[in-house]
Amino acid sequence: MNIQLYYAPTTCALAPWVTLTETGAPFETVAMNFRKSEHMTPDYLAINPKHKVPLLVVDGRKLTESVAIQIWIAETFPAAKLLPADPWRKLEAISLMSWCSSGVHPHLARINSPGKYAAEGAEASVKTHAAEFLREAFAIADGLLAGRDFFFDHFTAADAHFFWCCRRATQFELPLAVHVHCHAHFQRMRQRPSVAAVLAFEKEKLAQFAKQG
Numbered sequence: 001m002n003i004q005l006y007y008a009p010t011t012c013a014l015a016p017w018v019t020l021t022e023t024g025a026p027f028e029t030v031a032m033n034f035r036k037s038e039h040m041t042p043d044y045l046a047i048n049p050k051h052k053v054p055l056l057v058v059d060g061r062k063l064t065e066s067v068a069i070q071i072w073i074a075e076t077f078p079a080a081k082l083l084p085a086d087p088w089r090k091l092e093a094i095s096l097m098s099w100c101s102s103g104v105h106p107h108l109a110r111i112n113s114p115g116k117y118a119a120e121g122a123e124a125s126v127k128t129h130a131a132e133f134l135r136e137a138f139a140i141a142d143g144l145l146a147g148r149d150f151f152f153d154h155f156t157a158a159d160a161h162f163f164w165c166c167r168r169a170t171q172f173e174l175p176l177a178v179h180v181h182c183h184a185h186f187q188r189m190r191q192r193p194s195v196a197a198v199l200a201f202e203k204e205k206l207a208q209f210a211k212q213g
């Protein structure tokens with residue numbers, strides 16, 4: 001099986017990169033330079049008109065949307081136990097990832113690029129509102145993580161997905177540490193070999209892109 005993951009540093013493509021790495025399966029990472037708008041080129045738009053990552057290509061078939069990609073990885077490599085075995089818990093994990101994707105990520109996007117969401121002059125207010133939504137989201141996750149190492153009884157794709165949300169929040173200097181269980185989960189995840197590997201890969205790619213100018 002030929003697996004390619006289209007990825008860009010700092011983006012949510014980090015989550016499927018981590019879960020694919022957890023499977024031990026070989027895959028190719030196609031690293032894109034967003035600062036050079038490589039995702040807006042005619043070549044990439046022909047593959048993915050949504051101009052987003054992650055994009056998974058498996059034997060020439062394309063799959064977009066992080067949640068679908070995470071489920072594909074978990075179901076294709078069941079030995080990695082990337083979703084809980086119990087059917088209800090499995091749906092809870094999918095629910096958590098859907099929330100990361102549709103309930104948390106959009107607020108992070110507003111902090112990253114407020115100008116895309118507001119008229120000139122209103123950017124600061126978009127960021128303030130997004131930060132408040134994020135504070136509420138991290139408070140909810142904090143309750144779910146209290147007294148636990150992971151969202152379920154072992155590491156799952158939901159942990160990888162939420163890790164990305166936390167990471168992006170810290171990159172925007174949002175006060176994650178006030179949510180003590182989220183913060184502890186974030187630190188724990190950073191120690192995981194798959195996560196350490198993606199962070200090292202990201203650093204390498206950013207340095208390479210900087211050299212290219």
Ligand SMILES: N[C@@H](CCC(=O)N[C@@H](CS)C(=O)NCC(=O)O)C(=O)O
Nearest residue numbers: 011012051052053054065066067101
């Ligand atoms: N709902 C999508 C969101 C993907 C997404 O927004 N990716 C961002 C990076 S975190 C992106 O590629 N943005 C580039 C753009 O929108 O042009 C998913 O979960 O896969």
